[in-house]
Amino acid sequence: MQVSYFLLKKSDKISKSVIPVLALLCFLFVFSSCEGQEGNKSAIYTYQNGDPNGTGKWYMGREIAYVMGFQGMYWLNRPEREAEENTSTLIRNMQIKKGEVIADIGAGSGYHVFKMATLVPDGLVYAVDIQEEMLAAIRKRKEQEGIGNIRLIQGTEQSSELPENTIDKVLMVDVYHEFTYPMEMMASIKKALRPGGSVYLIEYRGEDPSVPIKILHKMTEQQAVKEMAAAGMVLVENIKNLPWQHCMVFKVK
Numbered sequence: 001m002q003v004s005y006f007l008l009k010k011s012d013k014i015s016k017s018v019i020p021v022l023a024l025l026c027f028l029f030v031f032s033s034c035e036g037q038e039g040n041k042s043a044i045y046t047y048q049n050g051d052p053n054g055t056g057k058w059y060m061g062r063e064i065a066y067v068m069g070f071q072g073m074y075w076l077n078r079p080e081r082e083a084e085e086n087t088s089t090l091i092r093n094m095q096i097k098k099g100e101v102i103a104d105i106g107a108g109s110g111y112h113v114f115k116m117a118t119l120v121p122d123g124l125v126y127a128v129d130i131q132e133e134m135l136a137a138i139r140k141r142k143e144q145e146g147i148g149n150i151r152l153i154q155g156t157e158q159s160s161e162l163p164e165n166t167i168d169k170v171l172m173v174d175v176y177h178e179f180t181y182p183m184e185m186m187a188s189i190k191k192a193l194r195p196g197g198s199v200y201l202i203e204y205r206g207e208d209p210s211v212p213i214k215i216l217h218k219m220t221e222q223q224a225v226k227e228m229a230a231a232g233m234v235l236v237e238n239i240k241n242l243p244w245q246h247c248m249v250f251k252v253k
C-alpha cells in the first residue's frame, strides 16, 4: 500500500524521511497566507496567461496591453494617419473653446498636442507621458516652433501628476488599454478635472473585425463603459464619425 505523505496518524513516528514533507507543508502554509494578504489587490488586478503578446495582467475581464515603446514613434507620426483615423474630425469632436485647459494623457510624440495648442492660444495643453523620449520629442518641436502654451509632465504608471481641479478636457488616444494601473490612473485624472470637465476616450473599436489593429489594442464600448463606471465616470455620448475608433465622451457621475 502506498503511504500518504500528507496524512500523518498519531501513531506514526516522525522520521527523518518526513522532514522534507513537513518543510513543504510549512512553505505551502506561509505561501497561502501571503496570498491572502494580496487578496484585496488581486481583487482589482489578476494575473493569468492570455494573448501571446499580452502582459498577463487583467483588469475587469480585459488583458492589459504592453506600453508602446518610444521606438514606435514613427508609426504615430505616419503621414497616412489623418486619412486612416480622421484626426481632424476627432479634434473637432472635442469642441475646444478658447482659453480651455486640456490634458493629453499618453501624448506620445505630441501628434494631437500641437493640433490642440493652436486652438487655445490663451489656454494651455498639458502633454503627459511616462516615457522621457516621447516628452523630449515634444519639447524639441515646441522649442523649434516657439510654442508657449504646451506644458510637459512626466507622469507615472499610477498617476497623471496633473494639478488638481484644473482641466476642462482630457484626451486619451490609444493609451487607456495600455495603462498598467487603469484604476489608479483614472482616480488621478478624475481629481485633475474641473467640475463639468470631460474625458475623451479614443480606442480602436473592439467590436469591429475590419479595424486592422491587434485585439489587445482595441476596446469595446461595453468594456470601456464598465471600466469608466468603476472610476465613477458615465458615458455621455459615443460620437460615431471616426473610421477606426470609438470617440467616447465621459463625465464624472
Ligand SMILES: C[S@@+](CC[C@H](N)C(=O)[O-])C[C@H]1O[C@@H](n2cnc3c(N)ncnc32)[C@H](O)[C@@H]1O
Binding pocket: 067, 068, 076, 105, 106, 107, 108, 109, 110, 111, 112, 128, 129, 130, 131, 134, 155, 156, 157, 158, 159, 160, 172, 173, 174, 175, 178, 179, 180, 185
Ligand atoms: C500608443 S501611444 C499613443 C500616443 C498618442 N496618444 C497618439 O495617439 O499619438 C501610447 C502612449 O501612452 C504612453 N503611456 C502609457 N501608459 C501611460 C501612463 N500610465 N501615463 C501616461 N502615459 C502613458 C506611452 O508611453 C505612449 O507614449
